[in-house]
Amino acid sequence: MVHEVEMRAITKTFPGGIIADDRVDLTVNKGEIHALMGENGAGKSILMSILAGVYKPDSGVIKVSGKERKFSSPLDAIDAGIGMVFQSFKLFPSLIVAENVVFRAEPTKHGLLDTEAAVAKVAEIAKRYGLHVDPRAKVSDVPVGVLQRVEIIKALYRNAQVLILDEPTAVLTPQETKSLFEVLRTLKADGRTIILITHKLSEVMAVSDRVTVLRDGRNVAELITAESSPAEITRHMTGRDVDLTTPSPKNAPGKPVLEVNELTVPGLGKNAVNNVSFSVREGEIVGIAGVAGNGQVELAEAIMGMRPLSNGAVKIAGVDCTNQTIATRRDAGIAYIPEDRHGVGSAGTASATDNLALSHHRRTPLLQNGLLSRARMVEHAQRLIKQFGVKIASHETAVGTLSGGNLQKIVVARELANHTPLLIAEQPTRGVDIGSIESIHRELTEYRDNGGAILLISAELSEIMSLSSRILVMFEGEIVADLPSTEATEALLGMHMAGHKTVTDAERV
Structure with missing residues (x-):
C-alpha cells in the first residue's frame, strides 16, 4: 500500500545530546485525519517540523505519495504538497486577507499584483471548503478564529494535499471548534490528508481516524480511533492512568x-x-x-x-x-x-536555575546574608524540576531550548512556589x-x-x-x-x- 505520508526511522538530535526523535515511524493514509499525540518533549512538533521542511533529520526516509523526498526548506515541502499551520499565525496585519494568502505566489496583471484575481481565488477556495472569510477584510480587523481559516486557505492556495495543524483549537470558542471540524471533514471528503497535533483527547475522539502516540521520542502506539478510548490513549502517552476530576473546595471562601x-x-x-x-x-x-x-x-x-x-x-x-x-x-x-x-514569563538564554530563582531572589531561603546563595538556588531548581516533571538535560540548561510545554512547567513551578x-x-x-x-x-x-x-x-x-x-x-x-x-x-x-x-x-x- 502506498501511503500519502511515510516517515521511516526518523532521528533528530539537538546540541547537548538531546534526542528529540529516535528512529520514529509514521504512516498516514490519503484522505484521513490522523492525530499525533504525546507528552511534552515526546517529539511531535519536531517530527512535523521535519515533514514541513523546517528541520532536516539526522537520518531516516521521508516519502510523499510513494516518492522519496528530501526537504532543504519549507518551500521544498510546499512544492511537495505539504502545508503546516503553526500555533502562531504568520500573517501581515496591514494587508487584506487575499494579499496574505497569495504572498510570494501572486497572480499578476501587467507586472503588478492582480488584486481582483487574488480576491476571486480566495473566495473560491473559501466557498468550496466552508471557510467563511471576507477576502477584502484587513487582517488586523479579523477575529482570531477567522485568522486560522486564512492560514488554511494559504496552504490550500498552494495546493497542499497534506495539511498539518499544530494545536489548532487553542484559541477557538466551542462554536469555532465545531466549525473547524466541519471544515476538516470537508477537506477529508475532497481527498486531502490532515495531520492533527493536539493534547485534547475529546477532539481526537471526535474527528480523527487513526492516532499515533509518541513517548520520549519513540513510537509507542498506532491506534484506530473508533476502536480505542481516551483512557487507552492516555495510558500510551503517560504509561499510567490519569484522573482529571477536580476535588471540591474543602472550605467555604473567606475574605x-x-x-x-x-x-x-x-x-x-x-x-x-x-x-x-x-x-x-x-x-x-x-x-x-x-x-x-x-x-x-x-x-x-x-x-x-x-x-x-x-x-x-x-x-x-x-x-x-x-x-x-x-x-x-x-x-x-x-x-x-x-x-x-x-x-514575559522567562529569560530564554538563562538557565533553569536562574529562571526558577526569579521572584524568589529578594528573600530567604535564596537570599543569605544579603547575597544570593548559588547552592540554594541550585537546590531550589532541582526540587522544582523534579516536583513538576520538567524534561531537561540539566538545571543549568538554558530554558529557551525547552519545548513549549516544559518551559510552561518551569514558569508554573516558579510561581506556585511563591x-x-x-x-x-x-x-x-x-x-x-x-x-x-x-x-x-x-x-x-x-x-x-x-x-x-x-x-x-x-x-x-x-x-x-x-x-x-x-x-x-x-x-x-x-x-x-x-x-x-x-x-x-x-x-x-x-x-x-x-x-x-x-x-x-x-x-x-
Whole structure:
C-alpha cells in the first residue's frame, strides 16, 4: 500500500545530546485525519517540523505519495504538497486577507499584483471548503478564529494535499471548534490528508481516524480511533492512568484577597478593559473565559502593574496597589503565570536555575546574608524540576531550548512556589500534556484549599468549568456574564464569549 505520508526511522538530535526523535515511524493514509499525540518533549512538533521542511533529520526516509523526498526548506515541502499551520499565525496585519494568502505566489496583471484575481481565488477556495472569510477584510480587523481559516486557505492556495495543524483549537470558542471540524471533514471528503497535533483527547475522539502516540521520542502506539478510548490513549502517552476530576473546595471562601473596582485600561482606539469590577476570595478560584483578544491579557497585566490604568482601583490582600510598582505588588502577595511564557514569563538564554530563582531572589531561603546563595538556588531548581516533571538535560540548561510545554512547567513551578495569597494564572496548561495537566490542576487545587485565591484565565472551557467556583465571561473588554460553575455549560459560555447577551433556556443545556 502506498501511503500519502511515510516517515521511516526518523532521528533528530539537538546540541547537548538531546534526542528529540529516535528512529520514529509514521504512516498516514490519503484522505484521513490522523492525530499525533504525546507528552511534552515526546517529539511531535519536531517530527512535523521535519515533514514541513523546517528541520532536516539526522537520518531516516521521508516519502510523499510513494516518492522519496528530501526537504532543504519549507518551500521544498510546499512544492511537495505539504502545508503546516503553526500555533502562531504568520500573517501581515496591514494587508487584506487575499494579499496574505497569495504572498510570494501572486497572480499578476501587467507586472503588478492582480488584486481582483487574488480576491476571486480566495473566495473560491473559501466557498468550496466552508471557510467563511471576507477576502477584502484587513487582517488586523479579523477575529482570531477567522485568522486560522486564512492560514488554511494559504496552504490550500498552494495546493497542499497534506495539511498539518499544530494545536489548532487553542484559541477557538466551542462554536469555532465545531466549525473547524466541519471544515476538516470537508477537506477529508475532497481527498486531502490532515495531520492533527493536539493534547485534547475529546477532539481526537471526535474527528480523527487513526492516532499515533509518541513517548520520549519513540513510537509507542498506532491506534484506530473508533476502536480505542481516551483512557487507552492516555495510558500510551503517560504509561499510567490519569484522573482529571477536580476535588471540591474543602472550605467555604473567606475574605476578599483581590478587589478590582471599575478598572479601565486604555487600548488602541477604544478601551482594552472597560469598567470591570470583581473580587476573588480566600480559598476560591474565579475563572475568566473569553476568546483571545477580548481584554483578558490586559486585565491581568493591569492587576500586575504592567499596564497603566485610566480609571479604577486594585487591592491585593487589603493593600491598595493601584499606583504601586510590580515589586510592591509582589510583596503585597501576588504571583503571576503570564500568557506569554517566552517574552514575559522567562529569560530564554538563562538557565533553569536562574529562571526558577526569579521572584524568589529578594528573600530567604535564596537570599543569605544579603547575597544570593548559588547552592540554594541550585537546590531550589532541582526540587522544582523534579516536583513538576520538567524534561531537561540539566538545571543549568538554558530554558529557551525547552519545548513549549516544559518551559510552561518551569514558569508554573516558579510561581506556585511563591505561596502568595493571590495567584493570577493565565493559560496555565497551554501546550502541556495530559499527565502534566493533571499535576498542575492538583497543585492549583491544593493552593486553593490552603487558602489561596486564584484568578484563572484560560481558553480551555473544560479547565475553567472543572476548577472554578465562579466564572466570568469577557467580551470586548467587559464582563458580560458572572455565573456559578454549577450553572455553566460550554454552549452557554460559548454564546457569551461570542457576544450574545441573551441566551434561551435551550442554549443553557
